[in-house]
Amino acid sequence: xxxxxxxxxxxxxxxxxxxxxxxxxxxxxxxxxxxxxxxxxxxxxxxxxxxxxxxxxxxxxxxxxxxxxxxxxxxxxxxxxxxxxxxxxxxxxxxxxxxxxxxxxxxxxxxxxxxxxxxxxxxxxxxxxxxxxxxxxxxxxxxxxxxxxxxxxxxxxxxxxxxxxxxxxxxxxxxxxxxxxxxxxxxxxxxxxxxxxxxxxxxxxxxxxxxxxxxxxxxxxxxxxxxxxxxxxxxxxxxxxxxxxxxxxxxxxxxxxxxxxxxxxx
Amino acid sequence: xxxxxxxxxxxxxxxxxxxxxxxxxxxxxxxxxxxxxxxxxxxxxxxxxxxxxxxxxxxxxxxxxxxxxxxxxxxxxxxxxxxxxxxxxxxxxxxxxxxxxxxxxxxxxxxxxxxxxxxxxxxxxxxxxxxxxxxxxxxxxxxxxxxxxxxxxxxxxxxxxxxxxxxxxxxxxxxxxxxxxxxxxxxxxxxxxxxxxxxxxxxxxxxxxxxxxxxxxxxxxxxxxxxxxxxxxxxxxxxxxxxxxxxxxxxxxxxxxxxxx
Numbered sequence: 001x002x003x004x005x006x007x008x009x010x011x012x013x014x015x016x017x018x019x020x021x022x023x024x025x026x027x028x029x030x031x032x033x034x035x036x037x038x039x040x041x042x043x044x045x046x047x048x049x050x051x052x053x054x055x056x057x058x059x060x061x062x063x064x065x066x067x068x069x070x071x072x073x074x075x076x077x078x079x080x081x082x083x084x085x086x087x088x089x090x091x092x093x094x095x096x097x098x099x100x101x102x103x104x105x106x107x108x109x110x111x112x113x114x115x116x117x118x119x120x121x122x123x124x125x126x127x128x129x130x131x132x133x134x135x136x137x138x139x140x141x142x143x144x145x146x147x148x149x150x151x152x153x154x155x156x157x158x159x160x161x162x163x164x165x166x167x168x169x170x171x172x173x174x175x176x177x178x179x180x181x182x183x184x185x186x187x188x189x190x191x192x193x194x195x196x197x198x199x200x201x202x203x204x205x206x207x208x209x210x211x212x213x214x215x216x217x218x219x220x221x222x223x224x225x226x227x228x229x230x231x232x233x234x235x236x237x238x239x240x241x242x243x244x245x246x247x248x249x250x251x252x253x254x255x256x257x258x259x260x261x262x263x264x265x266x
Numbered sequence: 267x268x269x270x271x272x273x274x275x276x277x278x279x280x281x282x283x284x285x286x287x288x289x290x291x292x293x294x295x296x297x298x299x300x301x302x303x304x305x306x307x308x309x310x311x312x313x314x315x316x317x318x319x320x321x322x323x324x325x326x327x328x329x330x331x332x333x334x335x336x337x338x339x340x341x342x343x344x345x346x347x348x349x350x351x352x353x354x355x356x357x358x359x360x361x362x363x364x365x366x367x368x369x370x371x372x373x374x375x376x377x378x379x380x381x382x383x384x385x386x387x388x389x390x391x392x393x394x395x396x397x398x399x400x401x402x403x404x405x406x407x408x409x410x411x412x413x414x415x416x417x418x419x420x421x422x423x424x425x426x427x428x429x430x431x432x433x434x435x436x437x438x439x440x441x442x443x444x445x446x447x448x449x450x451x452x453x454x455x456x457x458x459x460x461x462x463x464x465x466x467x468x469x470x471x472x473x474x475x476x477x478x479x480x481x482x483x484x485x486x487x488x489x490x491x492x493x494x495x496x497x498x499x500x501x502x503x504x505x506x507x508x509x510x511x512x513x514x515x516x517x518x519x520x521x522x523x524x525x526x527x
Contacts, residue, residue, distance in 0.1 A: 056425055058424055078424075078425060079427050081427055083425060084425070085422070085425045087418050087422065089418065091418050091419055091422050093436070093440070094517035095443075095515075095516075104426070105426050107432075108423070108427065108428045108436075136517065137517070156426065
């Protein structure tokens with residue numbers, strides 16, 4: 001039985017300020033196995049990014065239940081640099097060139113510069129952007145920036161990679177490239193990946209399992225296994241197995257929508 | 267001729283042509299309408315006035331430049347350091363910000379005579395007045411720049427377990443440069459104004475002092491010469507800061523240039 005890399009157990013969370021409390025997550029439970037690519041899908045605003053930020057210890061509010069990462073708390077996992085995040089936007093620092101951006105995690109960790117640079121160049125090569133290592137960020141396209149961002153997230157040799165809809169603003173061709181790259185990287189570096197997205201197609205293409213989230217306050221309404229062979233390609237989107245998997249995820253999402261509508265009408 | 271060169275020539279040539287036409291119209295109008303020299307001197311009168319004052323002019327220019335540049339340096343550094351303090355320690359900001367705002371409401375130029383009483387008629391009151399004028403834009407912009415960092419960038423640093431010092435050194439400080447330099451460009455112009463106004467209060471050299479002196483003698487041509495010199499001094503100092511900005515904040519400059527295209 002594969003060991004659990006990330007566990008949410010009956011997690012409740014609400015954003016709080018002086019006067020109001022907004023419940024975002026109610027009784028959320030799921031397990032992500034080591035080396036698994038696990039997806040969270042749900043409508044925009046349902047709290048997907050909040051779940052990811054809770055798992056990265058990047059959000060404060062009223063929390064109950066437990067979140068465990070390889071037997072430790074998210075705060076400890078973050079302090080030990082076992083987590084990396086790829087954000088919706090590339091979040092590169094414009095005053096640094098490509099290589100300097102990639103080296104940021106090593107600088108923060110105070111790693112020796114020479115081996116860090118060699119590792120950075122190796123990863124940039126893997127991502128196909130090594131030739132642009134000395135370029136300023138603004139000279140790169142959105143897709144290339146996201147590749148650089150992916151490389152940067154791998155510099156700290158994380159065990160868990162969180163993907164916060166990183167493909168959402170990219171065009172189809174670039175998105176296809178990045179999805180392939182992410183699969184390749186996850187496999188070759190034995191990463192556990194938590195992918196949140198509202199794109200059902202991206203989730204089915206990338207993930208081993210998908211948790212369909214109910215609207216706010218969110219919880220897992222259904223867990224769906226995506227048992228398609230790897231590596232997966234964009235061309236598979238028209239194959240019956242893919243369409244079947246996509247259809248089961250879509251039905252689960254729509255069932256949530258109908259239930260929410262019924263609840264609203266009642 | 268490349269299109270870039272043509273654009274550059276046009277951007278320099280057209281304003282130069284407008285200026286030449288303006289000078290001709292000015293010269294013809296003052297002659298044709300027989301406007302007295304003490305009301306509006308012609309460009310030719312300005313040339314002869316400049317010739318008259320040319321012996322002392324470099325020294326006056328030097329004095330005002332030193333006052334403005336020193337005041338700018340003092341005010342900017344002071345504003346920047348206090349902004350660092352404000353951004354780092356919320357309690358300091360809460361305690362001092364009301365007084366900073368209250369001070370900003372005082373018309374700084376009106377305290378020039380007070381500074382002369384306290385500090386004498388030397389360079390110091392001019393430098394202090396220029397510094398006070400430069401202080402506020404730099405303080406406010408830097409505080410804004412240090413605080414208004416992209417939250418996702420902060421999350422990135424926190425996810426990498428960065429310390430507060432690393433966050434400041436590698437994120438907040440470079441981020442605030444984009445806010446700092448526009449305020450420096452404004453401040454350098456204010457610094458020249460501060461120096462000139464302080465010279466009005468009490469001085470024995472400088473462009474402001476000479477404007478005052480020329481007004482006592484109703485020497486309008488000389489006044490024009492010194493006023494134009496003040497404007498050129500502001501323009502040159504502004505250009506130096508803008509030039510420095512290109513090297514200190516190249517990413518912001520290239521973003522703006524791309525925006526222009």
